[in-house]
Amino acid sequence: MPASRRSPNVVLVISDEQRADTMPGVRAADVSTPHLEWLAAQGTLFRNAFCPTPICSPARASLLSGLYPHNTGMVANHQERPISDEIHLSPDVQLLADYLQPLGYACAYTGKWHLGTGGDRRGFSDFASRASVYDVDGPEQNDILRFSQQVGVTIGQKLGGHDADPATFDRRINVGTSLLPLAHHPSVIHARAASRFVQQMAETEQPFCLVYSCHEPHPSFVSPRPFDRMYDPADMPLPETRHDNVGPHLLRHRASGGLKSTVDMPLDDDDLRAIWAAYYGAVSYVDHLVGIILATLIETEQWDDTLFIFSSDHGDMMGSHGLLYKGAVLYEELVNIPLLIRAPGGLPAAHQTQRLATHVDLVPTILGWCGASVPGELQGADLRALATGGDEPVHDGIALEYHSNNWRERPAPLRGWRTEEWKYVETIGGDDELYDLRADPLERDNLLDDPAAGDARRQMQAALATWREQTGDPWPEVPVPDRFVVGPRERQRQAGGT
Template identity: 30%
Template sequence: MRKPNILWICTDQQRWDTLSCLGFSGAKTPNIDALAQKGVIFKNAYTQSPICTPSRSSFLTGMYPIAHQVQRNGNSHFPPHLKLVPAIFKEAGYHTGLIGKLHLSAAQNRIEMRPDDGYNEFYWSQHPNPDWPEGHDYHNWMVEKGVDPLKAYAHAHGAIYDGVDTSVHQTTWAKERAQDFMRRSKDKPWMLSINLFDPHPPFDPPKEYMDRVDPDSIPDPIFAKSDIEHQKRFVGVDQQAKVAVDPTIPYHPAAAAKSEGQSHDTPPASYDAKRIRAAYFAMIALIDDMVGELMATLDETGQRQDTLVIFMSDHGEMLGDHGLLYKGCRFYEGLVHVPLIISHPGRFEEGAKSQALVELVDLPSTLLEAAGLPAPCQNQGKSLLPLLTGKSDLDSHKPYVLSEFFDALGFPGGRGSRGSMYFDGRYKLNVYHDAGEGELFDLENDPQECNDHWTDPGYQALKLDLMQKHFAAMMVVSGAGPRRIADF
């Protein structure tokens, strides 16, 4: 049997509750829904970090952040001793390609320094704004089409605005590069990573997609009046939004205009929550159209049955929940609960919805086992293949999931916060280690995470039990270093 092609689509900062196939109002994702009908959707998938680089380092190595130690965005380089999944596939004879972000090391005013990533073809684009040196493939593509990137993005300022036309959008670039790669590679096994920037802020869908979205159809942010005071407890814990803002307060453009320095990393202090959420869902609608066209290309080239497809995101987005925008050292569902769909018609279950707790760190062992390749000794994930093939209970995988933050964001006033999460499917324990604070939520009775039991006298025995389990779980995955080759 031919080894499967791998089409690995990873969005950036997409929440789990953005797919219409899971019943979320306002979402327009018919093509992603169709992909789920041809595979398994994991309803309880969690990221190992709410920040890009540590999360990507985990799902590309099969290691938890505390083990791989790539904890920061903006680090100087990626450690050369760590083995990346695409490099393993390349060594096994696969033709490999990357379109979009790699984001394993710093990419500020430079093309990212490549480790031994294993990609034969490398079409790199960190984010769409034209502030990069030569080698930014999205900009090269725009120039090929006769478009000046500087003029196209001259209006691109702030946290929300009308994006460039669909015909020259970064998602369209990724689609076209992917279609070309798949057509050229059909005679040999291939692995293609498409790492989109959207729906990461700024919120800038093309106007035609923004016009398709009814802001009133999208649920309001999860917010309780107590959130403002609650977030004051964590004022010293790193978060891109410095303070919580009541998203129910009527929006005043004049106040928003005074919100200085807002960008894709710095959210505005005052904002129109409905408009931002509509723009976010519009960006996802554009991604959904891309997914549909890529699946059509697989069908046209006769490769659909030979291709394992993953659709996922590296982490989520607060989107106004609990008064916060963007991301940081927090572990609310909007940040750590991510979409995950895996499809391979004829080989995997189809139209199945798994309730199992799973983690992105499980993906390397899943892909390698599906391709009949051994996992490296560094691997800490647990393969999902038995669930995908119907050989084990679709709703049972792990007793808990973990997520971490350690000095992940570099910005003025940051303290290098360290936090971690332990979630057993009902109780979620968040510990902000350097701040002496934490949170304890019962998601069975409080799925919106509005009632924190950290200091509740009636929950102290449970809190102690979860703290012990959390500590033990983190120690188990902390890493043992090089492979043992002797008994003494």
């Protein structure tokens, strides 16, 4: 039954590796996202929202904690045990549910977690959320794997269980069709679990917080039908910078892993069009998943009482600057993320803001809306004024950091400072970067050594240094666990293994 509550419900939807320029009103291609378009008409779209780091696990830790990665302990991707026992959330870090449960909230999490294996969800109830090799200690804990066996669908565990059909999969470009039909796909199962939770809460007077995290549009691009072939590659526009595969970052990504070079692979324009068509299909699939939850909120008459937030952990290069995937660069394509906030009551409608925002702002913002005091140790700002029609900036600049991808266990540390006009990137190798984003939004002209940009460079360096001091960032003394210096394969070789 609908209830009038003092505190709003909170629904946070997190997609995976979705670029900001896939959102309504800003994308280059004609893509079907009716639910996201409806949400944008109901709330505020933040055009300059950023992840603090462009890697899954540390970005998610910051989003749910309100802290920068170097303060959470999660500075690289958490992978299946026993590989990454040294990469974990610090035990004293509180997540969103830890703050909301004492206020009387029922807190549920469904979908990709990627913050540690096992069943501990740090204050959240576990609703069929263990679906990835990064979330479990073994196949016996994989809820989706067990479900697929019950319904007679044979799948593996890679990327949450939605392995590609070998008959359709092009391994070179990571494009294909899921083995699973739509009804049995992990992200649909998780969305339905989220929907059931919303239905259950409609029968109570208790406010709730629901986090739903899907795997899409993360590569591999293997959406279930009909999303796998929804778009014609011939219709796909390509990044203007796709042939810009030059500069120090090319050597950096080759050393650190994660990113792929379109030159090294190699890929041509037809390959990129096929990748973009599959990626946009996955974006439309994300929209479908959002619609499942929206429909239940509306049907149970809880929509008016709900704070709804849509975001993603980070972007993907998708051929921009001659790169694919994610890693040791801080380009806009990777760090600019979708952020759509629909305030309880729905005002203002169809608003957009160019003011800066970051993942670290979301926990303070949610706590403010829920009537909680915001702990002083949180490092973000309250976005409520911007989300309800205001225009006063809450940040003069926001920080970016990168430690390691963790896939190849080679750190390539970066720090960055991004204002509304400039971006500065600092490295330990001396190949720093400075971009005038108003004149050069594609980040092609590094002005670091340009005398005319000297004042801007010094201001950005000073602001970044101040942030480092305020947040306890150990840069440039970057802590590197032993496992980064000597990886498990090298340890095995040293021990006489193969």
